[in-house]
Amino acid sequence: MATSEEFRIAGKDMIDYVIDYINTCGERPPLAKVTPGYLQDLIPLEAPEKPESWDDIKKDIERVIMPGVTHWNSPHFHAFFPAGSSYPSILGDILMDATTNIGFSWIAGPACTELEMIVLNWLVRMMKLPHVFLNEKGSPGGGSMQGSSSESTLYSLLAAKMRMIRRLKELNSDLDQFDVLPKFIAYISDQTLFCVEKACMIASVRRRILPTDENFILRGNVLRAAIEKDKDDGMIPLFVCATLGTTHSLAFDPLEELGPICLEHDVWLHVDAAYAGTAFICPEYRHFLNGVEYVTSLNISPHKLMRVHIDLSILWVKSRADIEKAFFVDPAIMRHEHQEDTIDYRHWQIPVGRKFRSLKLWFVLRMFGQENLQRHVRNQAQLAKEFRDLMASDPRFTIIAEVVLGLVCFRLKGSDEQNKELLDCVNKSGDIFITGTQLKEQYVLRFVVCAASTESKHIRFAWKAIEGAAGKLLQKEH
Amino acid sequence: MATSEEFRIAGKDMIDYVIDYINTCGERPPLAKVTPGYLQDLIPLEAPEKPESWDDIKKDIERVIMPGVTHWNSPHFHAFFPAGSSYPSILGDILMDATTNIGFSWIAGPACTELEMIVLNWLVRMMKLPHVFLNEKGSPGGGSMQGSSSESTLYSLLAAKMRMIRRLKELNSDLDQFDVLPKFIAYISDQTLFCVEKACMIASVRRRILPTDENFILRGNVLRAAIEKDKDDGMIPLFVCATLGTTHSLAFDPLEELGPICLEHDVWLHVDAAYAGTAFICPEYRHFLNGVEYVTSLNISPHKLMRVHIDLSILWVKSRADIEKAFFVDPAIMRHEHQEDTIDYRHWQIPVGRKFRSLKLWFVLRMFGQENLQRHVRNQAQLAKEFRDLMASDPRFTIIAEVVLGLVCFRLKGSDEQNKELLDCVNKSGDIFITGTQLKEQYVLRFVVCAASTESKHIRFAWKAIEGAAGKLLQKEH
Numbered sequence: 044m045a046t047s048e049e050f051r052i053a054g055k056d057m058i059d060y061v062i063d064y065i066n067t068c069g070e071r072p073p074l075a076k077v078t079p080g081y082l083q084d085l086i087p088l089e090a091p092e093k094p095e096s097w098d099d100i101k102k103d104i105e106r107v108i109m110p111g112v113t114h115w116n117s118p119h120f121h122a123f124f125p126a127g128s129s130y131p132s133i134l135g136d137i138l139m140d141a142t143t144n145i146g147f148s149w150i151a152g153p154a155c156t157e158l159e160m161i162v163l164n165w166l167v168r169m170m171k172l173p174h175v176f177l178n179e180k181g182s183p184g185g186g187s188m189q190g191s192s193s194e195s196t197l198y199s200l201l202a203a204k205m206r207m208i209r210r211l212k213e214l215n216s217d218l219d220q221f222d223v224l225p226k227f228i229a230y231i232s233d234q235t236l237f238c239v240e241k242a243c244m245i246a247s248v249r250r251r252i253l254p255t256d257e258n259f260i261l262r263g264n265v266l267r268a269a270i271e272k273d274k275d276d277g278m279i280p281l282f283v284c285a286t287l288g289t290t291h292s293l294a295f296d297p298l299e300e301l302g303p304i305c306l307e308h309d310v311w312l313h314v315d316a317a318y319a320g321t322a323f324i325c326p327e328y329r330h331f332l333n334g335v336e337y338v339t340s341l342n343i344s345p346h347k348l349m350r351v352h353i354d355l356s357i358l359w360v361k362s363r364a365d366i367e368k369a370f371f372v373d374p375a376i377m378r379h380e381h382q383e384d385t386i387d388y389r390h391w392q393i394p395v396g397r398k399f400r401s402l403k404l405w406f407v408l409r410m411f412g413q414e415n416l417q418r419h420v421r422n423q424a425q426l427a428k429e430f431r432d433l434m435a436s437d438p439r440f441t442i443i444a445e446v447v448l449g450l451v452c453f454r455l456k457g458s459d460e461q462n463k464e465l466l467d468c469v470n471k472s473g474d475i476f477i478t479g480t481q482l483k484e485q486y487v488l489r490f491v492v493c494a495a496s497t498e499s500k501h502i503r504f505a506w507k508a509i510e511g512a513a514g515k516l517l518q519k520e521h
Numbered sequence: 522m523a524t525s526e527e528f529r530i531a532g533k534d535m536i537d538y539v540i541d542y543i544n545t546c547g548e549r550p551p552l553a554k555v556t557p558g559y560l561q562d563l564i565p566l567e568a569p570e571k572p573e574s575w576d577d578i579k580k581d582i583e584r585v586i587m588p589g590v591t592h593w594n595s596p597h598f599h600a601f602f603p604a605g606s607s608y609p610s611i612l613g614d615i616l617m618d619a620t621t622n623i624g625f626s627w628i629a630g631p632a633c634t635e636l637e638m639i640v641l642n643w644l645v646r647m648m649k650l651p652h653v654f655l656n657e658k659g660s661p662g663g664g665s666m667q668g669s670s671s672e673s674t675l676y677s678l679l680a681a682k683m684r685m686i687r688r689l690k691e692l693n694s695d696l697d698q699f700d701v702l703p704k705f706i707a708y709i710s711d712q713t714l715f716c717v718e719k720a721c722m723i724a725s726v727r728r729r730i731l732p733t734d735e736n737f738i739l740r741g742n743v744l745r746a747a748i749e750k751d752k753d754d755g756m757i758p759l760f761v762c763a764t765l766g767t768t769h770s771l772a773f774d775p776l777e778e779l780g781p782i783c784l785e786h787d788v789w790l791h792v793d794a795a796y797a798g799t800a801f802i803c804p805e806y807r808h809f810l811n812g813v814e815y816v817t818s819l820n821i822s823p824h825k826l827m828r829v830h831i832d833l834s835i836l837w838v839k840s841r842a843d844i845e846k847a848f849f850v851d852p853a854i855m856r857h858e859h860q861e862d863t864i865d866y867r868h869w870q871i872p873v874g875r876k877f878r879s880l881k882l883w884f885v886l887r888m889f890g891q892e893n894l895q896r897h898v899r900n901q902a903q904l905a906k907e908f909r910d911l912m913a914s915d916p917r918f919t920i921i922a923e924v925v926l927g928l929v930c931f932r933l934k935g936s937d938e939q940n941k942e943l944l945d946c947v948n949k950s951g952d953i954f955i956t957g958t959q960l961k962e963q964y965v966l967r968f969v970v971c972a973a974s975t976e977s978k979h980i981r982f983a984w985k986a987i988e989g990a991a992g993k994l995l996q997k998e999h
Contacts, residue, residue, distance in 0.1 A: 045607060045608045045609050045888050045889065047540045047543070047544060047608075049608070050536070050539075050540060050608035050611075050612075051536060051537070051540055053608070053612055054533075054536035054539070054540075054608070054611070054612065054615075055532075055533050055536055057612055057615050057616065058528070058529060058532035058533055058536065058615075059529070060616075060619075061528075061532070061615060061616075061618075061619040062525045062528060062529055062532075064619055064620075065525070065619065066525060074628070075628075075630075075631045075632070077631050078859070079627060079631070079635075079859050079862040079863035080635070080658075080862075080863070081631065081635065082631075082632060082635035082636060082638075082639060083635070083639060086636075086639050088642070088643075088646070089643060089646050089647075090643040090644075090646075090647055090886045090887075090890075090891055091886070091887055091890050091891065092890055092891050092892055093890040093892060094887070094888055094889055094890040094892075094893060095887045095888065095890070097888070100884065100887050100888065104616065107632075108616075108620075108632045108636070108880075109632075110632070111630075111631040111632030111633075111635060111636075112620050112622050112630065112631075112632050112633075113622060113628065113629050113630050113631065114620075114622075115620075115621045115622060115623060116620070116621055122629075123623075123629070123854070126621045126622075126623045126874075127621075128618065128619075128621040129523060130523045130525075130527070130528035130531070130532070131523050132618065133528075133532070133615060133618045133619065134528075134531055134532065134535055136614055136615075136618050137532075137535050137536075137539060137611060137614070137615060138535065138538075138539075138582065138586075140539075140606065140610065140611045140614050140830050141538075141539040141542055141543065141594075141606075141611065142542075142586075142590050142592075142593075142594070143593045143594055143604045143605075143606040143830060143831070144590050144591060144592075144593060144604075145593060145601075145604050145831060149557060150552070150553075150591065151591055151600075151601070152553075152589075152590065152591050153553045153555050153557070153559065153560075153589040153590075153591065154553070154560060154585075154586045154587075154588070154589030154590050155589075155590075157557075157558070157559065157560035157561070157589060158560060158564075158586070158589075160560075161560060161561060161564050164566070165566075165567060165568040166568075168566070168567050168568075169567075169568055180558075190668060190872055190874075191871070191872030191873060191874050192873075193871050193872045193873055194871055194872060197871060201723055205722075219703070220725065221699070221702060221703035221725075224699060224702070224725060225697070225699035236873075237850040237852045238850075238871075238872075238873055240850055241848045241850055241871065242871075244683075244847075244848045245679055245723065245724065245848060245871070246723065246724075246725070247698065247699075247702060247724070247725045290854065291854070346874070352618050352621060353621070353623060353874050353876055354872070354874065354876065369722075370719045370722045370723060372715040372716075372718055372719055374715045374958070374959070375957060375958050375959040375964070376601070376768065376769070376956050376957070376958040376959075376967070381556070381557050384557040384558075385557035385558070393669070393671050393672055393675060393716075393719065393720075393723070393871075394668055394669030394671045394672060394716075394832070395669060395670075395671055395714075395716055396604075396668075396669050396824070396831050396832065398831055398832065402586075406578065408568045408569070409568075409569055409572070409573045409577075409578050410523050410572055410573065410575070410578065411523065411572055412568075412569050412570055412571040412572040412573070413568055413569065413570050414570055414571060414572075415572060478854050479853060479854070480852070480853050480854040481852070481853040481854075486853070489854070
């Protein structure tokens, strides 16, 4: 039962298995071919009373688990967004588990807290972000690792809400939050990810959905008009969520336009760059950040495009105090003598516990080096453009939005129903896996370059799968 | 740069390192002996441009990281609560990383969703929980893995809030949530973990802190009086958080007393059993769950006492629909043909992404078997009683609360200041690490059996460290 020597064998077995799996992943169907309930027949109803051997458990990985895995690492997986992964990231996670160092306060894990601070500073410099985001003495702002961009956005919204309540209480100490809460407005666009709507529900903040332009971009004049109207109506504009690289079509909201309006009206400007943020390590993508100096908080998720495993999303804020005060509680059990001199990251999050997540990012940055991570970003974009070019030569299809990174949005010329049918045919073939989305009035299909192992041949294979399915579909209809 | 063959070497190196680390962890000082900022001098200011070799990175684990690690795995670590860990759990996490299977919907990871459902059913049966918590067709309730008990509690509170808003809207479709939100009341006790206060702040729900009795227990008459008074005042009792095993002193609120009151007043009863919950796998602890049939939601955190690494906390609910509807959004990009027949776990959480966390629990349950996990619980309790008995024979100390599991609360007879000084002396010695807490009017010290490697000799060592420090302190004062 799990002695060191058994683990020495099992751990090394597992390393070999992982390598085999990753190298042959492309030979498995990207989308699992099982139906709901498949697993119950393969597993007993009760946990074993006695320990089982590693050999028995190992066999079950292929027998029980793998048939039901959707292979996000497969070069034929082109759905959603990439799920970051790499060998160095696995190494970091093993060390994280080994230390089991829970870093909710500095004293509970000094290395856990400080490596996070430093590695995030590395990214600030790599992306040429404002220096206010550095985790440094004297800097009012800073960065933290979060589990997801959904959490980062929620924390920003909560911080904005609590900041506004504090401010209003300074003017009127008798004020009850419930007197003003109904007046708070969060502005999102019709392209903002649904998790921001969720955040508004959780925080009980009204949200106003603003229309985007023909390029799916939130324009300054639309935001300004909405804020001014709400102010005229006695409401309190609280929070704007802009997106750099929307989920649906990878549109980039113009920070240079939105920023000054938020500044003028003292509204918290949060920027969600979950997927596309990693691209800012390449100078040619950096212009999308123009106007970032106006931003109150910024989120990018290295667990998408930076070869780091989920869950590693970053939240940078201009004012640490706004996050830390948002839901500050300081029980005696957690106090320590250094708390004025450093960061206690538990104030930046909902959970108490905190993992040593920075290890995996540190390993990735060091074992790849900046140059190989830049190469990865460029390669993903290049492959997406290759797909776009193949499709552009076929008059049956329309490319919907500009291809900037790894996403190509397209439609078969025809009805939404035809496009849904095409999606279904493609995915049922088992060759590749793509998804569709509602892009304003249109249903469009999304082709995403996901796995780091994707090569030109996989792009051509995917194109053949899609255009072949389209051919069959159109033939059937005639 | 991170090829398969480099990873084969590095991964196996890391396995050996982990075994060495775990086996020698007790020889390191449990509490890191560094001061804030220690790490900056050891790491460059910028990420490397070019890749670095595994050999260079490996050296930095001891040079850079380990001096700043607080060793939660050390048998001399007696602070907070245990951070679960084990070899099988590491194996599960490696496989989780390898598959990188993001299970936000069933289709995105059928095995990820279904193994979670099944392994949680194993626990329902191991703990003899109500069958309504089974993840089964026809069962209205179910279970899910969450990152922390803080999240589980927050989700329960949010579900209770949204359920009440829905109900009130059924009576009056014009109702605005802001008309009723100020009337909602969440009841917690003066012993409830601070994360529940945080949850109330986040959800904008008023909380009422109820006094506990001399055993730090929330009694039914206190709850009933508070609910009735609030109802008389036109408020809406919404949510009660009971605790089985409080953080401060491991008190168990009586579900049989609180449950019928919540039922009578139709208030959501959430139970937080984060640490102590694992003990319910042993029949002799099961009586603390008497009354569990009244519970609306229940949380235990296997990442404390069940040998599983953070982050793995479980939330069971009597009504899946209440959680799923709490912040339901269903974008086209995530729809799939099977969504009526199974669980899409993204509706149970704030993040979109979802890790394959069930693997580590599955590995742990199988490689230990139920009997060894029960043995672990009993062993931790036995060691705590050994410490209590040593202390009980020394008239300078008082044991504060009954020792039920791995926690012993005690005081040096004297002032709060003397106890804080004792804590300081003990921790500065570097031999062991303990913490203190505010238990109502008193400051008390907490001794916790944490690491799975803790043995009788470590208990005697800890006792000597504490009583030696007390001796010096009292001598100095005379």
